[in-house]
Amino acid sequence: MKGRNGLVLLLLVLGIAVASYLFWTQWQKTEGMPDGLILANGRLEGDRYTLASKFAGRVEELLAREGDDVHKEQVVVRLDDRQTRAKLEQARSALEAAEAQLAAARKKLGILRQQIPLKIDTARADVAHAEAALQAAKSRAHQTRKDAKRYRELTKTGAVDRYAADQAELAWEVARADLATAMAALEQAHKRLAEAELGREEIHAREQEVAAVAAQKRQAAAALDEAQSVLDDLEVKAPVAGTVTTRIVDEGEVVSPGAPLLTVVDLDRLYLKVYVPEKEIGKLRLGLEARIYTDAFPDRPFEARVRYIASRAQFTPKEVQTPDERVKLVYAVKLYLEENPDHRLTPGLPADAVIRWRDGVPWEPPRW
Template sequence: MEKRTRLLTIIGIITGILLVSVAVWWFWLREPPFPEGLVQANGRIEGDHYTVSGKWSGRIVELLVREGDVVVTGQVMIKLDDAQTLEKLNQAKSAVDVIAAQLRAAETSLSVFKKNVPLKIATAKAGLNHADAELVSSHATEQQMLKDAERFQALLLTETVEKRRSELADLSWKVAQAQHRTARAARTKAEKLQAEAELGWDQIEANTNEVAAIAAQLKQGQAALAEAQSVMNDLIIRAPASGMVTTRIADNGEMVAAGSPLFDIVDLDSLYLKVYVPQKEIGKVRLGLPAQIFTDAFPDKPFPAVIRYIASQAEFTPKEVQTQDERVKLVYAVKLYLAENPQHQLTPGLPADAVIRWQEESPWAKPRW
């Protein structure tokens, strides 16, 4: 009887200890169930990629960045050999300078012609008008002197006037004839001067055409110069976007072909976590839902993210999943874009876990696997 009592006492004590242990586990040690409005997923961090290549072939003379370097937009990454292009550029500059000097000289000549030709024409016209007046006046004088000489010659025959007066009248007529011939010569000369002055318009037109032709040559030379400068600029290969260099294909001294890839850059400010959501849970996920991303490096620091891509077709779980059982499940690819990447703490390739909240009232929780 005493042994039985002792056994029951021991059983009671053990039962009490078990009940206390269960209570302690339930109220203090048991992990609460995962909230209903959350979906767990995991994957690797990726980013938008930019392939860096050159427009021209050439030999690399200076390599300024390598894998792991962070670059900013416009930063010089590679310099190609530019000796030949530099020579062409200098030749183009010299040609432009020569043509520009020719154009300035032609424009100056045209300006002088435009200023002097109207003045010469006006002067020649005034001279012609004066010659016309002199010709008319000399012609009238000649006719009058002729009449006087004929009249005195008739009077001389009747001995009405002295012979001396008749000779003076005849001499005056001859002088008037000479003056008339001089006036005709002066008018001819004035006509010639006006014709020569009028040719100035043709010279202005010719100079205008010359200026236009030289200006066209200058434009072609400037285009050739701009092309040479563009090629010169393209021999310096710059980063098309800010990010981290993940791949480098070329090295110093190598010949690279036009358009061949040289670097791969990932934008560290546009990272996303690509996860795979099981088919049975994809109905809970939609674009715009908030998410939190957790990494081993920062286990207590969730990074906010937003769903911006959901695959339209299911696929089998990728091969990087370890177990065969998981690989045969149908899943949907989902991209969770990070709202920010402070101090670029996250980089492409890092494994990470994600929690997607599809019910607003659900509290956030860390992923559990």
């Protein structure tokens, strides 16, 4: 009887001890974080980029798949480019032809610019020579006319014979013919000068032709650039260094413009989006230190900083655990990881965060 009572007493003591321990551990968990630390939780997210093509086409090569790391400007999808390459060659040939035409037109213009001034100078010299010849012809005509008149008078008095008078008359007739010829020569010289000066208009017309051919060359160059741009856009490149998280297409599929092909997440720019209660948000400011804990690495906290604080409150999102919490007003806060060693963390992982808003408070792991 005494032994049975002793066993009952022992079990009672053990029960009290276990109950005390459980109470103590539960009290420790529910005690909350020290003043200076704020506890929050959420899921890891990252800057997500959905890659698409600007043009329709058939997927020729798929150069990246889920889980592949890609660097910035790396080609990840290549569409069929045979038709575009043919258009590119056509545009290149058109540009070469336009360049040849422009070179020939410029050469002709250069020759004209040298020839026309020479023709004008020559024509002016001819005019000057004709004017001088006309003046000489006028002088000879005037003198021979005087001589013929004087010989006629002398013939009447018998001072000279008739032959001398006839020779004077003949000289006057020749001088008048030379005068008419000199006048005609001067007129022709002026016409040649006017014709030579029209060369300036020819230069102007040739300049306009060069400008038109130059415009054609620019148009051909623009067509070549456009074809090259389309060809470049048929290669879809990663906008940032990151990891492919989603692949939507396979090789051989025909895609439409803007259709999503791959999703790339920058694993070096991950952040934990948490929701802080309205009564706690006043303690936070940008740049505060934080530590992030995950179930995958429970003993490895990851350093982070507060980089974003929402300016407006909202009701707690539905994914938060309890209905009571979902009716509270909270503020979204983003905690950007300082680093992601070996890219261990990926978007979608649930995580807890401890934010230190008061300097000097020792860090403690999260306690819910």
